Amino acid sequence: MSVSIFQVAGPVMIGPSSSHTAGAARLGRIAAKLADSFDFVSFGLHGSFADTGKGHGTDKALLAGVMGIREDDEALGQAFALAAEKHLDFEFHRTELAGIHENSVRIGFYREGRLLCEIDGSSLGGGTVLISRIDGYEVELTGNLPAFFIRQQDKCGVLSHITKVLAEHGINIATMKVSRKNRSEDATCVIEVDEGAAEELLNKMKAHPDIYDVKFIGV
Template sequence: MKYNGMFEIIGPVMVGPSSSHTAGALRIGQIARQLLGIEPEYVTFQLFGSFAETYQGHGTDLALIAGVLGLTTDDDDVRRADELAVERGLEYQFTKGSGGQYHPNTVAINISGGDRAVRLIASSLGGGKAEVQELEGLPLRFSAEIPTLILYHQDRNGFLAKVSQLLDNAGYNIARLALERWRRGGDAITVCEVDGPLKSDICEVMRSSIPGLKELRVLDAGF
């Protein structure tokens, strides 16, 4: 099921002109920002399909930058996101990609800041809805419509059991769960969507008590 809620259809409230090329692109930028988890300094956008053909007319470039800067879809400043980027020391680059079996509105993003870097491929599905297709080259799909935990960890016995046990103890219901790894016993990423707003204490508990957990990011749907 691609669309789950009423306000994905009647909404979002946004500045024009295109829900997929402006609002959806902005949400992808926001997801990239939250995945990085710190203030971004450098970002590259490789545009595919319709994104590549019509990005200027729709302000897709401005929207992607606006999202990376943490602006919301209804912010009047979206139209001057390029100026804001200069003010806030964010460097960016746009290129056009070809090939790949992606949705027509797709962008590949490399974003970095401090000592962190994240790469992802995400698509704008229409009506302002965004979906990550790949994270660090792993086929992990998520939309960040509901609170989402991104766990970077080592592949080992009992990891998911520990995650679900902690979430259950704290009263969270797991809505969706996906784990992908590079190799058995190697690095892995788990994406875990939960119902209800996430409180920060659960993150601290997880960080301190899950063996093999290296990094934890929270995607907050309330952007």
């Protein structure tokens, strides 16, 4: 059995826990890239995050992450003070999430009292994370590769437009997952790629009349 040095040594991080601290910070940082400018964040802690997270600094780590602070940054421990400086309000509460890992959180991003997006994610250990739901849509977003998150109408031709634009810019698709709630209604598409994305590419994707929004999530 092959074992990577990452699995043995774990990530470079501010502790004490790779799952409850480093993973939580990384999860918050990736989730925040899916929200536009926000002034309030709600954290619903599930399972072990709710039971033992306080002692591991999970609350500080999640808050630091949504402010863009990396898991190896000493500023992580100052998350509450930094949020006050940025006038970012937040709250933590316990919640129960179905069919999800025990180290999980539901993060709601708000601006002026309006919900922008709601994200369910888990810290799987060793600093690895998985975002499994965005606004109720099933996704698989790890943050290991650059990715696009696309909201679209579930119509023929939309995906071909997306893949054509990527091909024109020489970007290779690593994985693609499409999720919809009902046929011919709204759908989402998560595409992990090998390269970054220029603003011109995003604008070309958005130009399709049945694509509502495109967000690029760098690593």
